Amino acid sequence: MRPAVFFDRDGVLNEDDGYAFEPSKIRWIKGAPEAVRAVNQSGYLAFVVTNQSGIARGFYGEHQVHALHEWMAAQLADVGARIDEFAYCPHHPEGTVTEYRQTCSCRKPQPGMINELSKRHSVDIHRSIMIGDKQSDLEAASAAGVTGHMFRGPDLKEFVAPLLKQLPRIR
Known part of the structure; x- marks a missing residue:
């Protein structure tokens, strides 16, 4: 089992400009790609857990979320x-949208x-953390048995670095 860092997306990895789904409009939070790389280098799994109510509201479709995540993955791979x-x-x-109204x-x-990712990837919940920018992120983390940390900016790498030093080393 490996520990993980669960990141909220909007407001943590990218600026929260409301209902983000177009790569051309995404603005990375300062230090976000470097923070993800630091998590990778520490041996932790890195996941994104994001509410996307814009789908239920009819602003964009699931295919656009998938395309944005593929773009984000490619941008991260570049660093x-x-x-x-x-x-x-x-x-x-x-x-x-009726099928999503629930x-x-x-x-x-x-x-x-968090629970589904943890099962699918054999995550060690007790050594994992969640980084979010809203109380609902921390509540989800707590309900899953993960320690939550509130990110308020401005630099995600600077925020993550001391957290990684406190986490147990992966062998």
């Missing part, structure tokens, strides 16, 4: 970083995305 898996929740109880276990603050 020697990788996300081991992107997970997203397309649901919202007030969505306008209450679910994957929408943060519920822990569903």
Whole structure:
């Protein structure tokens, strides 16, 4: 079992400009690619867990989320970083798209995305952390048994570096 760092996406890896789905409009948070690379180099798995209610609201489709995540993965690869898996929740109880209008276990603050990734990748929950920018991120982490950390900017690499020093080393 390996520990992981779970990242929220909007507001942690990229600026939260509201309903982001177009690569041309994505602005990385300062130090984000380097923070992901540092997590990789520490031997931790790196995951993204993101609520994407824009799908339920009809602003964009799942294929656009997949395309954005592929673009982000390619951008990260250019600096020697990788996300081991992107997970997203397309649901919202007030969505306008019927198939996505629901209450679910994957929408943060519920822990569903973290739990599923943990099972699929044999994650050591007790040595893992979540980095988010909203209380719902920390609540999801807590519900999954993961220690949550609130990121308020401005530089993700500077935020992550001391956390990695506190985490147990991977052998």
